[in-house]
Amino acid sequence: MSLSTNNIWELAELYLAGSLPQETFVQLKARLATDSAFATEFYEATDLIRSATDSGKHKRFKNMLRDIHREQTKKDTGSKKATKHVIFTPEFWRTASIAAGVAILTSTITIWSLKPSMRKNESRYNMISREVKGLQIAQAQQLQKQQQLEKNLDTKTRKSFAPTSDVMKTGTGFALSNNGYFVTAYHVLHDENGYGDSVYIQNHDGQYFKASLVTFNAETDVAIMKVEKSGFRFGKGELPYSFAPAKAALGSHIFTLGYPAEDISYSEGYISARNGYDGNGMQYTLELPVGYGESGSPLVDGKGNVLGLLTAVGSQAEEKTYAVSAKAIMELMHKLPDEKCIKLPKSSHIGRMSREQQISKMEAYTFAVKVYKK
Amino acid sequence: MQSQFNIEQQLLAALAAGDRAATEQIYSQNYHIISGWLQKNGGTSADAADLFQEAMVVLFGKAQDEEFRLTCSIGTYLFAISKHLWYKKLQKQHREPVPLHENKGDDDEDTGIAYEDDINTHKEREAHYEQLDAALDQLGEPCRSILRAYYHHDKSMQEIAASFGYTNPENAKTQKYKCLTRLRKIFYAGMD
Numbered sequence: 001m002s003l004s005t006n007n008i009w010e011l012a013e014l015y016l017a018g019s020l021p022q023e024t025f026v027q028l029k030a031r032l033a034t035d036s037a038f039a040t041e042f043y044e045a046t047d048l049i050r051s052a053t054d055s056g057k058h059k060r061f062k063n064m065l066r067d068i069h070r071e072q073t074k075k076d077t078g079s080k081k082a083t084k085h086v087i088f089t090p091e092f093w094r095t096a097s098i099a100a101g102v103a104i105l106t107s108t109i110t111i112w113s114l115k116p117s118m119r120k121n122e123s124r125y126n127m128i129s130r131e132v133k134g135l136q137i138a139q140a141q142q143l144q145k146q147q148q149l150e151k152n153l154d155t156k157t158r159k160s161f162a163p164t165s166d167v168m169k170t171g172t173g174f175a176l177s178n179n180g181y182f183v184t185a186y187h188v189l190h191d192e193n194g195y196g197d198s199v200y201i202q203n204h205d206g207q208y209f210k211a212s213l214v215t216f217n218a219e220t221d222v223a224i225m226k227v228e229k230s231g232f233r234f235g236k237g238e239l240p241y242s243f244a245p246a247k248a249a250l251g252s253h254i255f256t257l258g259y260p261a262e263d264i265s266y267s268e269g270y271i272s273a274r275n276g277y278d279g280n281g282m283q284y285t286l287e288l289p290v291g292y293g294e295s296g297s298p299l300v301d302g303k304g305n306v307l308g309l310l311t312a313v314g315s316q317a318e319e320k321t322y323a324v325s326a327k328a329i330m331e332l333m334h335k336l337p338d339e340k341c342i343k344l345p346k347s348s349h350i351g352r353m354s355r356e357q358q359i360s361k362m363e364a365y366t367f368a369v370k371v372y373k374k
Numbered sequence: 375m376q377s378q379f380n381i382e383q384q385l386l387a388a389l390a391a392g393d394r395a396a397t398e399q400i401y402s403q404n405y406h407i408i409s410g411w412l413q414k415n416g417g418t419s420a421d422a423a424d425l426f427q428e429a430m431v432v433l434f435g436k437a438q439d440e441e442f443r444l445t446c447s448i449g450t451y452l453f454a455i456s457k458h459l460w461y462k463k464l465q466k467q468h469r470e471p472v473p474l475h476e477n478k479g480d481d482d483e484d485t486g487i488a489y490e491d492d493i494n495t496h497k498e499r500e501a502h503y504e505q506l507d508a509a510l511d512q513l514g515e516p517c518r519s520i521l522r523a524y525y526h527h528d529k530s531m532q533e534i535a536a537s538f539g540y541t542n543p544e545n546a547k548t549q550k551y552k553c554l555t556r557l558r559k560i561f562y563a564g565m566d
Contacts, residue, residue, distance in 0.1 A: 056525035354502035
């Protein structure tokens with residue numbers, strides 16, 4: 001069986017059914033890992049077939065439910081449709097609204113770092129990188145060791161390693177290009193105590209990669225970095241998202257992925273003001289629950305466009321979140337010398353996908369940024 | 375003798391496969407409890423039917439995941455999902471601010487959040503299917519009918535070949551692949 005885009009549907013169907021011949025399966029895996037155009041087309045095909053199949057299954061189930069309901073309530077279809085006064089009883093008060101509260105509670109041991117230029121207002125503006133101290137260091141190291149052990153078990157060949165010194169601070173970063181350039185918040189790397197000794201990213205598989213600073217703008221709080229390993233790739237294909245430098249509309253629904261803890265975390269909200277803290281035109285103000293450690297997380301709209309990167313939260317009384325707009329990221333990129341030219345994707349590949357699919361596509365390109373100090 | 379847990383697991387597996395008897399059993403065991411509760415809490419019997427069926431669809435979606443193991447009984451899960459769904463509906467109608475959480479013991483914080491997650495996943499999935507349906511509607515004939523027959527009505531390629539006048543299933547399949555290519559173009563059109 002040949003691997004080409006001409007018979008992509010047949011390949012996708014057999015692949016999903018698990019009935020590809022072994023030989024073709026091996027060839028397919030290799031092709032998917034190396035040919036990103038083919039991979040994009042193939043995954044679109046499998047996603048579409050899966051969605052169509054699942055959607056059909058759900059429709060048949062719903063029809064059956066309606067049928068069962070009709071059968072079981074034949075006798076009692078009396079018209080008791082008088083509207084009653086609605087009473088809120090405490091037992092169904094929604095519980096998820098405290099999710100954000102839980103996230104913040106788990107971070108109470110952390111010490112908030114502050115952007116130096118904002119010190120005069122420090123009580124109202126807190127950087128959301130996460131400082132790891134005392135007990136947390138021990139926990140983090142234990143987790144690292146554990147993850148390291150697990151990793152060694154299943155991927156001996158990949159040779160990634162965990163740094164040995166102490167974690168000073170953690171944030172989140174996301175890819176600018178598949179070959180290792182990424183962006184994070186500058187204050188994750190540098191604060192009043194100076195720079196850490198080394199910076200590593202830890203991807204969603206738990207693997208560590210060393211990274212170095214390429215350029216930054218302390219004023220906007222944007223830093224561009226690169227994974228040092230040669231031949232490094234964040235994921236299989238090109239970046240799933242695109243970048244939108246134009247100001248997004250007030251009220252736009254947005255979401256973010258970040259690392260407030262060892263696990264990636266999702267939250268969603270909306271743009272609540274066109275400008276940021278103190279009317280800063282390079283920022284957005286958001287209603288978005290975030291945890292400390294999510295500095296540098298991508299701010300993404302429903303169509304898969306990156307609108308900016310998270311930088312800070314307001315005081316507890318305000319609970320606003322602030323993001324630097326994508327424009328600041330792009331301006332910084334344009335200052336790079338030509339040989340480091342990063343080509344941002346022109347379009348988002350995840351515009352029409354369900355949120356779960358968008359998240360799963362983005363996971364490989366969003367990772368924890370860990371700053372170490374001896 | 376089988377434990378209650380095993381029986382529920384089998385029931386769930388059958389539900390996931392779309393088995394009618396299992397679905398009927400879960401329906402008859404739980405509908406009246408939830409309908410009764412709802413009518414004491416401001417809902418009508420029509421609301422109860424909608425609510426319960428939606429909760430069943432959430433359970434159905436959840437049961438598709440092979441790793442899904444309920445930590446409580448099917449009845450408890452359906453009841454909790456129904457309550458959350460009903461609350462969401464009231465909130466939407468009345469635009470009330472979210473009241474502070476009050477711990478009632480039967481619905482502790484973690485599981486409450488888990489139910490919310492399940493409901494959100496369900497809503498997103500429904501929205502995704504709606505987008506797909508909208509794309510299907512834009513397809514011309516015979517594509518729309520062929521894809522509906524295959525995916526929605528679970529017809530085999532033999533049946534489709536016969537009812538759409540193809541000489542053999544292979545030809546029908548080739549046509550189906552062409553239709554999928556068109557569907558993909560429409561469905562992913564918003565990307566550019």
